[in-house]
Amino acid sequence: MTQQLTEIQLAYIAGFIDCDGSILAQTIQKSDYVLKHQIRVSIVFYQQTRRKYSLLKIQEELGMGTIRDKPNGMSELSIIGQQNVEILLRLLKPFLRMKQKQANLVLLIIEQLRSTKKSLKISQMPHEQSRLNFLDICHLVDQVCDLNYSKSHTITVDFVTQRFQDLKWIQK
Amino acid sequence: MTQQLTEIQLAYIAGFIDCDGSILAQTIQKSDYVLKHQIRVSIVFYQQTRRKYSLLKIQEELGMGTIRDKPNGMSELSIIGQQNVEILLRLLKPFLRMKQKQANLVLLIIEQLRSTKKSLKISQMPHEQSRLNFLDICHLVDQVCDLNYSKSHTITVDFVTQRFQDLKWIQK
Numbered sequence: 001m002t003q004q005l006t007e008i009q010l011a012y013i014a015g016f017i018d019c020d021g022s023i024l025a026q027t028i029q030k031s032d033y034v035l036k037h038q039i040r041v042s043i044v045f046y047q048q049t050r051r052k053y054s055l056l057k058i059q060e061e062l063g064m065g066t067i068r069d070k071p072n073g074m075s076e077l078s079i080i081g082q083q084n085v086e087i088l089l090r091l092l093k094p095f096l097r098m099k100q101k102q103a104n105l106v107l108l109i110i111e112q113l114r115s116t117k118k119s120l121k122i123s124q125m126p127h128e129q130s131r132l133n134f135l136d137i138c139h140l141v142d143q144v145c146d147l148n149y150s151k152s153h154t155i156t157v158d159f160v161t162q163r164f165q166d167l168k169w170i171q172k
Numbered sequence: 173m174t175q176q177l178t179e180i181q182l183a184y185i186a187g188f189i190d191c192d193g194s195i196l197a198q199t200i201q202k203s204d205y206v207l208k209h210q211i212r213v214s215i216v217f218y219q220q221t222r223r224k225y226s227l228l229k230i231q232e233e234l235g236m237g238t239i240r241d242k243p244n245g246m247s248e249l250s251i252i253g254q255q256n257v258e259i260l261l262r263l264l265k266p267f268l269r270m271k272q273k274q275a276n277l278v279l280l281i282i283e284q285l286r287s288t289k290k291s292l293k294i295s296q297m298p299h300e301q302s303r304l305n306f307l308d309i310c311h312l313v314d315q316v317c318d319l320n321y322s323k324s325h326t327i328t329v330d331f332v333t334q335r336f337q338d339l340k341w342i343q344k
Contacts, residue, residue, distance in 0.1 A: 008183045015187020
C-alpha cells in the first residue's frame, strides 16, 4: 500500500468489487510442491479496456496489482499473493455488501495455509495430518468457487482427495 | 431522501453505478405534449435477481426508486423524474469516476428543461425559440446516449428536427 486509503476510497473500491470484481481462490496442480498442489488467492477488478483508466486509478491507490489487456476488449487488475490479498481484504471487508462471504472465506484460507505451512516447516505435524488439513483448505476453496458460480473449477476437494489416496498419502 | 446519506454510502453507491448502473436520458414521442416529445432522465442500478437484496438496500438508503424483476434473471432499481434524479446526481457527482460526464450532461438537461418549461409557461419566449431550445436539449440527450453506447436510441436530435420541420414549427 503506497498510501493510507480513506474510507471513501475503500467504499468506492468495495462497490466496484461487488459489481465488477471477484474475490477468488483456486487449487492448482504443481508437481514440485510438497503437497503437489498450490492454493492461489486473488482479487480481480474487471473493466472494458476503453475504461482502463479506472483500473489504473485503483492500482495507483492500492500501490499494488498488475493490469492485463485481454483480446476480448476487457482489462483486468489482479492482486495476487496471500500477503497483498490479506491486507486488502481486511481493509475492504467493512464496506463489501455482496462479496463479504468470499472475503471471509479467503481470509480463513490464508490463515489456515499459514498455520499448515508453519507446522510443516517445524515438522510439528505428522504428514497425514498436514495432508488432511490441506484437504480442509481445498474444501474452503470449493465454497469460494461455489459462491462465485465458477465454471472452470475442476481441482475440487474430491479431486485432491482422490489424488492423495492414489499416492497412498491418506487412508481411504 | 429518507435520511442523510454518509459520504461512505455515497462512495459505495457511486462505485456500484460506475460498474452496474446507468445514468440515462431519452427522448420519447408523446402526442399530448406541447412539443410532441418528452425527455426522460433516470438512474438505474442493475443486479442479478439472486442479489436483489443489494438493490433493496440502496432503495432503502435513498428512500426512493422502484425495483423490477425481469424475466432474464436480472433486477433493476430505477430512480425516475427530474427532481429525484437531480438530488441524487448532485450528491453522487463528487464520487463518480466513470460516469461523471453522463451526470454533468443529465444535470444540464434538467436545468435547461426547467428554464424552457418556465419560459413556455409565462409565454416569455416565441414558440420557435422554445422549439429550438428543445432541439438543443435533444442534442444533449444524444450525447448521453453516445456515452452510454446506447443501441436503442432512435429519437435523435435529427429525428426531432425533421418532425418539427414537417410540422412547419421551424424553418428548414
